[in-house]
Amino acid sequence: MKNAAFNLDKNTTKSSSWIKKKQTQPLKSPLSLLLILSLFLFIFLFISFFKITPNSLFSKTITNNPLISQCSKFQTLALGEKFLWYAPHSGFSNQLSEFKNGILMAGILNRTLIVPPVLDHHAVALGSCPKFRVLGPKEIRVSVWDHVLDLVKTGRYISMADIIDISSLVPSSIKAIDFRVFASLWCNVNMDFTCSNDLNAQSSLFDSLNLCGSILSGIHGNVDKCLYAVDEDCRTTVWTYKNGDEDRVLDSFQPDEQLKKKKKISYVRRRQDVYKSLGPGSEAGSATVLAFGSLFTAPYKGSELHIDIHEARRDQRIQSLIDNSEFLPFVPEILNAGKKFALETIKAPFLCAQLSCASLGFVGTAGSTIADSIELMRKSDVCSKS
Numbered sequence: 035m036k037n038a039a040f041n042l043d044k045n046t047t048k049s050s051s052w053i054k055k056k057q058t059q060p061l062k063s064p065l066s067l068l069l070i071l072s073l074f075l076f077i078f079l080f081i082s083f084f085k086i087t088p089n090s091l092f093s094k095t096i097t098n099n100p101l102i103s104q105c106s107k108f109q110t111l112a113l114g115e116k117f118l119w120y121a122p123h124s125g126f127s128n129q130l131s132e133f134k135n136g137i138l139m140a141g142i143l144n145r146t147l148i149v150p151p152v153l154d155h156h157a158v159a160l161g162s163c164p165k166f167r168v169l170g171p172k173e174i175r176v177s178v179w180d181h182v183l184d185l186v187k188t189g190r191y192i193s194m195a196d197i198i199d200i201s202s203l204v205p206s207s208i209k210a211i212d213f214r215v216f217a218s219l220w221c222n223v224n225m226d227f228t229c230s231n232d233l234n235a236q237s238s239l240f241d242s243l244n245l246c247g248s249i250l251s252g253i254h255g256n257v258d259k260c261l262y263a264v265d266e267d268c269r270t271t272v273w274t275y276k277n278g279d280e281d282r283v284l285d286s287f288q289p290d291e292q293l294k295k296k297k298k299i300s301y302v303r304r305r306q307d308v309y310k311s312l313g314p315g316s317e318a319g320s321a322t323v324l325a326f327g328s329l330f331t332a333p334y335k336g337s338e339l340h341i342d343i344h345e346a347r348r349d350q351r352i353q354s355l356i357d358n359s360e361f362l363p364f365v366p367e368i369l370n371a372g373k374k375f376a377l378e379t380i381k382a383p384f385l386c387a388q389l390s391c392a393s394l395g396f397v398g399t400a401g402s403t404i405a406d407s408i409e410l411m412r413k414s415d416v417c418s419k420s
């Protein structure tokens with residue numbers, strides 16, 4: 035029998051070499067390799083699962099595998115670097131002021147700013163802080179993610195840094211990363227965001243992008259040491275920084291009794307030092323990604339709606355960041371195009387003013403040429419059309 039088997043093998047060289055291989059180098063067979071790999075993967079998943087469980091029980095985090103594995107994969111890629119995301123919204127000037135606040139927060143918290151795209155005009159709306167009627171941080175982060183994916187799909191993605199020149203700040207004052215680069219790493223997808231035709235075809239890719247967007251938005255809760263989704267917004271918090279005030283004192287602007295009764299709201303606005311709340315040593319401070327909601331602020335009734343950091347005399351690094359980011363220029367391409375237009379097309383000294391119907395309510399002085407123009411706009415009824 036033995037001989038017969040041997041002879042048979044000899045006739046078919048393929049099977050004989052296979053048997054030989056199997057006998058001498060059992061570890062190199064694809065099946066054993068697969069087994070060993072799955073064992074490692076199993077142990078890895080097992081460890082990750084139990085590492086995350088205590089926190090998830092506490093913060094009601096769901097413990098599905100994509101959440102955990104995606105976050106830990108990203109942490110491995112991040113090599114200790116920490117990131118800051120926020121949700122831009124409303125019109126361009128709003129987005130620009132939020133961008134500047136993002137730069138400020140990235141400086142204070144020493145995190146790499148994730149530079150967002152320019153969103154379509156009012157594609158995402160916040161609501162009204164004075165009326166305490168705003169989209170919550172989670173909801174607005176989801177809306178922004180959805181809109182950004184839409185910009186990618188339709189090939190209309192333009193980064194904020196394609197418009198506003200931040201080269202004087204990056205990387206000397208803050209670190210920054212393009213959202214598309216971040217999202218590729220965060221979602222663990224190898225994709226070319228500039229190639230929209232490819233993306234349209236891959237609906238499964240967008241399914242996974244939707245999932246990782248919902249994770250980044252914090253709708254599944256925080257992920258221990260990986261993601262901290264800020265829950266504070268203008269209804270509860272005015273961020274301060276080293277201003278010498280006591281931390282967590284009441285802000286001067288609070289919802290009035292009528293509003294509290296009518297809307298059944300119980301918001302209390304406190305002034306909180308952002309570094310103490312979200313900086314090193316805090317739970318948020320240890321997270322690889324920190325996601326804010328809206329970073330919109332505006333003066334209101336003697337206070338600020340959400341961020342009251344206009345100077346940082348106790349921190350020279352942040353003070354110079356505030357000074358240097360007050361007026362950020364357009365990128366050279368835009369400035370040069372403007373200069374060319376002025377020189378070759380207008381060919382005369384001129385004053386440029388942008389007037390929009392939304393601004394009409396805020397312009398009070400009459401008699402200037404701008405006010406006259408506004409009056410003209412009113413009379414010619416340009417605003418009722420939109």
Ligand SMILES: *[C@@H]1O[C@H](CO)[C@@H](O)[C@H](O)[C@H]1NC(C)=O
Nearest residue numbers: 114115116143144145314351
């Ligand atoms: C900022 O973080 C980096 C590590 O990411 C660290 O090396 C650096 O000292 C930090 N800078 C400040 C001012 O905290």
